[in-house]
Amino acid sequence: MNQNLSPLIELQKLDLRIAEIKEQRRKIPERLQVVDLPLREARQLHQETSGSVETLIKERRSSEHDLEAHEAHTDKMKSRLSELKSNKEYQAHLFEIEVANKKKGDIEEKILLCMEKVEQLQRVAKEAQEKLSTIEKSFVQEKQVLDELEHRLSTELADLESQQQARSAHVEKGLLARYNSIKASRKDHALAEIKEGICSGCRLQLPPQLISEVKRGGDLHTCPYCRRMLYWSGQIPVESTPGPDLDKTSVLEIGESV
Numbered sequence: 001m002n003q004n005l006s007p008l009i010e011l012q013k014l015d016l017r018i019a020e021i022k023e024q025r026r027k028i029p030e031r032l033q034v035v036d037l038p039l040r041e042a043r044q045l046h047q048e049t050s051g052s053v054e055t056l057i058k059e060r061r062s063s064e065h066d067l068e069a070h071e072a073h074t075d076k077m078k079s080r081l082s083e084l085k086s087n088k089e090y091q092a093h094l095f096e097i098e099v100a101n102k103k104k105g106d107i108e109e110k111i112l113l114c115m116e117k118v119e120q121l122q123r124v125a126k127e128a129q130e131k132l133s134t135i136e137k138s139f140v141q142e143k144q145v146l147d148e149l150e151h152r153l154s155t156e157l158a159d160l161e162s163q164q165q166a167r168s169a170h171v172e173k174g175l176l177a178r179y180n181s182i183k184a185s186r187k188d189h190a191l192a193e194i195k196e197g198i199c200s201g202c203r204l205q206l207p208p209q210l211i212s213e214v215k216r217g218g219d220l221h222t223c224p225y226c227r228r229m230l231y232w233s234g235q236i237p238v239e240s241t242p243g244p245d246l247d248k249t250s251v252l253e254i255g256e257s258v
């Protein structure tokens with residue numbers, strides 16, 4: 001194979017892993033969103049039910065005050081009965097007391113209803129609280145997993161990027177520019193391995209003549225369909241990590257045959 005492609009193949013391995021890591025990191029906020037949504041819903045439900053309980057308790061207290069005031073008023077009315085002179089006045093006053101007693105019953109019923117509602121809502125609020133605790137727990141766990149993943153990926157990325165930089169420095173500039181331009185236009189890899197007569201980049205069958213030329217090495221060949229630089233791993237040299245001694249004169253021998 002073309003000896004100069006060897007450092008590029010190594011560079012491409014790094015580039016592909018870097019792209020993979022970036023994609024994984026990009027998905028982390030989405031994954032957090034997935035667990036955040038039920039948490040927000042549970043919080044809202046908990047807030048709403050607790051709020052309703054408080055409102056009802058206030059309502060009950062207010063009715064209890066009404067009842068006290070009303071009872072004081074009725075007691076005063078009752079105490080006045082003995083002061084009344086005529087039978088007519090007495091009867092009218094009795095009637096007023098009867099009306100007052102009926103009103104007292106209404107207030108008492110309202111208080112009872114309120115207490116029942118409070119009890120029901122307290123059960124709902126308790127369930128909401130329990131559900132919220134469970135969801136909070138799993139959110140914290142998932143967040144921890146994602147934080148650890150983010151940390152691991154960013155550490156690996158920083159390491160790969162410095163390797164990428166070091167490796168790029170060992171590739172002849174023209175070849176590197178070409179590699180980067182194909183990489184950018186294909187939005188993935190610039191090098192394609194020939195496997196069973198097929199370009200692994202575009203999955204198309206390559207002419208046998210071109211395959212034998214690639215296998216022979218020497219000139220640089222590109223796929224006639226996807227323009228990726230072709231290589232055949234059957235001839236990858238044992239030394240796959242070229243040092244800084246990569247000779248520029250050998251780079252100059254590269255010819256364009258496609």
Ligand SMILES: [Zn+2]
Binds near residue numbers: 204228
């Ligand atoms: Zn191709």
